[in-house]
Amino acid sequence: ELERLAVYSNKKAKTKDGIAIEVVGNIGDIDDLEAVLVNGGEGIGLFRTEFLYMNRAEIPSEEEQFEVYKKVAEKMEKNRVVIRTLDIGADKEVPYLDLPKEMNPFLGYRGIRLCLDKTDIFKSQLRAILRASKFGNLSVMFPMISSLDEVKQAKNIFNEVKMELDNESLEYNENIEIGIMVETPAAVMIADNLAEEVDFFSIGTNDLIQYTLAVDRTNKKIADLYSAYHPAILRLIKKIIDEGHKAGIWVGMCGEAAGDELLLPFLLGAGLDEFSMSALSIPKIKESLEKWSKKDAEKEMENILQLKTTREVKNYLQKAKR
Numbered sequence: 001e002l003e004r005l006a007v008y009s010n011k012k013a014k015t016k017d018g019i020a021i022e023v024v025g026n027i028g029d030i031d032d033l034e035a036v037l038v039n040g041g042e043g044i045g046l047f048r049t050e051f052l053y054m055n056r057a058e059i060p061s062e063e064e065q066f067e068v069y070k071k072v073a074e075k076m077e078k079n080r081v082v083i084r085t086l087d088i089g090a091d092k093e094v095p096y097l098d099l100p101k102e103m104n105p106f107l108g109y110r111g112i113r114l115c116l117d118k119t120d121i122f123k124s125q126l127r128a129i130l131r132a133s134k135f136g137n138l139s140v141m142f143p144m145i146s147s148l149d150e151v152k153q154a155k156n157i158f159n160e161v162k163m164e165l166d167n168e169s170l171e172y173n174e175n176i177e178i179g180i181m182v183e184t185p186a187a188v189m190i191a192d193n194l195a196e197e198v199d200f201f202s203i204g205t206n207d208l209i210q211y212t213l214a215v216d217r218t219n220k221k222i223a224d225l226y227s228a229y230h231p232a233i234l235r236l237i238k239k240i241i242d243e244g245h246k247a248g249i250w251v252g253m254c255g256e257a258a259g260d261e262l263l264l265p266f267l268l269g270a271g272l273d274e275f276s277m278s279a280l281s282i283p284k285i286k287e288s289l290e291k292w293s294k295k296d297a298e299k300e301m302e303n304i305l306q307l308k309t310t311r312e313v314k315n316y317l318q319k320a321k322r
């Protein structure tokens with residue numbers, strides 16, 4: 001099996017009918033890069049930068065972050081690297097920030113909410129990303145968006161940082177792409193408005209499932225209720241892709257569902273442009289892609305959207321698997 005999949009480390013991801021699809025990797029730090037490259041990842045669809053802030057005694061300096069982002073950019077050369085800004089809070093704890101204990105941390109002070117409040121931290125990260133942007137193909141992505149205002153505020157701060165760099169004569173890629181995670185039901189419902197503000201969407205199914213189904217993603221007791229196959233989730237995914245495409249932007253997915261072989265015909269049929277996953281899933285997703293033409297996948301997607309329960313969807317996907 002491993003030998004059969006090894007060919008995909010140097011083979012571009014294509015559908016059966018020859019359409020190129022981006023299959024890229026998720027990383028948490030620079031040490032994860034090698035595995036993505038070895039497994040044939042054609043870029044990085046999600047760099048979870050919060051891990052740079054965790055398990056240490058103090059906040060990483062701008063310089064320290066710059067060095068990391070620069071290394072990743074250089075290593076990936078022309079290939080796109082999506083750097084997600086700090087997404088701490090909830091299950092990702094950073095003790096030295098002295099954040100108050102919360103009753104519902106997943107619904108609390110986290111992600112972009114924290115960054116828009118602690119703008120010093122946010123700005124220092126944005127400076128580091130921008131400065132590193134001239135060493136490769138970097139994009140920036142904001143997590144946990146649930147309103148248009150948050151996107152506008154984040155973009156304003158980003159533009160302020162650009163102006164500061166201009167004043168200091170520090171170089172950066174002026175055309176750097178900006179994207180958002182679509183991982184709250186609110187963001188899905190206003191996706192048309194959000195799409196006008198950004199260059200891309202990346203669907204975060206890990207959180208989207210927990211917020212839509214009201215199922216804590218870390219609670220084992222209700223783990224059987226947590227499923228990407230729930231018809232509500234499939235309809236949301238379809239809507240996100242449609243709204244993105246209507247506005248002319250590309251739509252990726254960096255939640256675990258992107259690496260799920262069973263879901264592949266649905267996601268391909270719905271028009272997903274980029275699949276981002278942990279390194280080990282990359283070869284098998286590339287292999288599955290080669291078995292599906294876009295047209296066949298579209299037909300499956302239409303059928304799957306007619307199904308009414310999680311179980312029906314799962315059974316259908318298992319039978320459809322090639």
Ligand code: PEP
Pocket residue numbers: 046048087183203204205206207208254255256
């Ligand atoms: C997600 O929510 O799907 C996601 C990719 O982000 P994280 O798992 O880091 O919350």
Ligand code: MG
Pocket residue numbers: 143183204206207
């Ligand atoms: Mg998330």
